[in-house]
Amino acid sequence: MGVATGKESARAAKPRRQVGPYTLITALDDAHTRIPVPERRYIARSSDGQRTVLLSLPHSGRDPQRFLAEAEASRYLLGSCSAPATAVAGPGEPAWYASPYLPVLPLPTALAVHGGPLPERTVRALGAALAETLAVLHGQGLTFAGVSPAAVLLAADRPRLSCYGAVRAAAPDGTARSGLTGLEAGSLPPEQASGGRPRPLGDVYALGATLAYAATRYTTPERDELPTALREIIARCLSRDPGARPQLAEVIASLCGDAGREGGSGSLLGPGWLPGRVIAALAHQSAAVLTAEISVEAPSVSPSSPVSHPD
Structure with missing residues (x-):
């Protein structure tokens, strides 16, 4: 699966890749599903360890300015199921945007x-x-x-x-x-x-x-x-x-x-709206992300290069 797994604990001592102020923990999406994903998404944490986020990067070859323009516009979205960006790359930075992490x-x-x-x-x-x-x-x-x-x-x-x-x-x-x-x-x-x-x-x-x-x-x-x-x-x-x-x-x-x-x-969204296996997977992801450790110093990664599960 593309979500955080138990293997993360064993990898904790290794330096991880960094995008902007965030260090990547794991990829969010599972490549084995073979369903196209509009952006590259990761679970990441600030280098001080205080904030965990969902971090998105544009695909290689995409116009980063178009990507950032849409991310910036998402800040104004309303609705209970919207997931607007709360942080966006600044001028001169490689393109990225982040929203608060929750198990998903x-x-x-x-x-x-x-x-x-x-x-x-x-x-x-x-x-x-x-x-x-x-x-x-x-x-x-x-x-x-x-x-x-x-x-x-x-x-x-x-x-x-x-x-x-x-x-x-x-x-x-x-x-x-x-x-x-x-x-x-x-x-x-x-x-x-x-x-x-x-x-x-x-x-x-x-x-x-x-x-x-x-x-x-x-x-x-x-x-x-x-x-x-x-x-x-x-x-x-x-x-x-x-x-x-x-x-x-x-x-x-x-x-x-x-x-x-x-x-x-x-x-319809009361207890039982999600199948038991999905609830269990959410709990597993939450526990794995909670226990994942990051190194304070991490090498940077360019959003124009592929990033898989950080090693």
């Missing part, structure tokens, strides 16, 4: 830990919570432009949406984005794949692809592969015609059902 698993890693698609209740809770947050962002006049399986982080209390602006950071409007590093093809709305400007209904498409992945392990499954109770709403989200996609309020109502008319996603 990327959605692809959660499926690997669980051993297959997630239960219907989990998918419903996930979708409703993300849809509510997207509705808040759209109310701010923003388009997330980066919803995908890897962008979704599962925490014990609720999901978080990371990788804000990944589509905009990958290439400017008018430039075809199909096949670009880090963008999951099935989650990329057709109108954005061809270089179109990201718009709110594109977020609805990407949300549908992400829920399809959570329910089937595929972002573009056949209609009859989707769970019967979720089939219609997810299939509508995945319409190639933006005008045929549902509004987020309809998505929320469909996923929450009668139980959520008053409480929204809160009615």
Whole structure:
């Protein structure tokens, strides 16, 4: 797995790599899932040992200024599932941004830990919570432009949406984005794949692809592969015609059902919303990160060079 493991304790005495003021502990993402990740993500700690963060770097070859512009813009995101940057690289520094650490698993890693698609209740809770947050962002006049399986982080209390602006950071409007590093093809709305400007209904498409992945392990499954109770709403989200996609309020109502008319996603995010194996993996990660030690002096690493699990 890409999350911190018990091997970290054995590696504690070795110097680790550093980005800006942070020393890397471990990679967040599991390469074995083979799901594209819009940015390179790590769990890291400040050199004084006082702050643990989720640290993101751009892929090699990406424009660092576009990456930093989206990171800076994320500071203004609202919504309970938003994960805005709280620290961004300064002038003259290699590009990076950070947000406070909490135990999380990327959605692809959660499926690997669980051993297959997630239960219907989990998918419903996930979708409703993300849809509510997207509705808040759209109310701010923003388009997330980066919803995908890897962008979704599962925490014990609720999901978080990371990788804000990944589509905009990958290439400017008018430039075809199909096949670009880090963008999951099935989650990329057709109108954005061809270089179109990201718009709110594109977020609805990407949300549908992400829920399809959570329910089937595929972002573009056949209609009859989707769970019967979720089939219609997810299939509508995945319409190639933006005008045929549902509004987020309809998505929320469909996923929450009668139980959520008053409480929204809160009615689904109570104890048991995540499978036991995922909860156990979150606890394991938390313990491993807590006990990981770092050396105060660490060699620096350029974000333009690949970084694997720090040795």
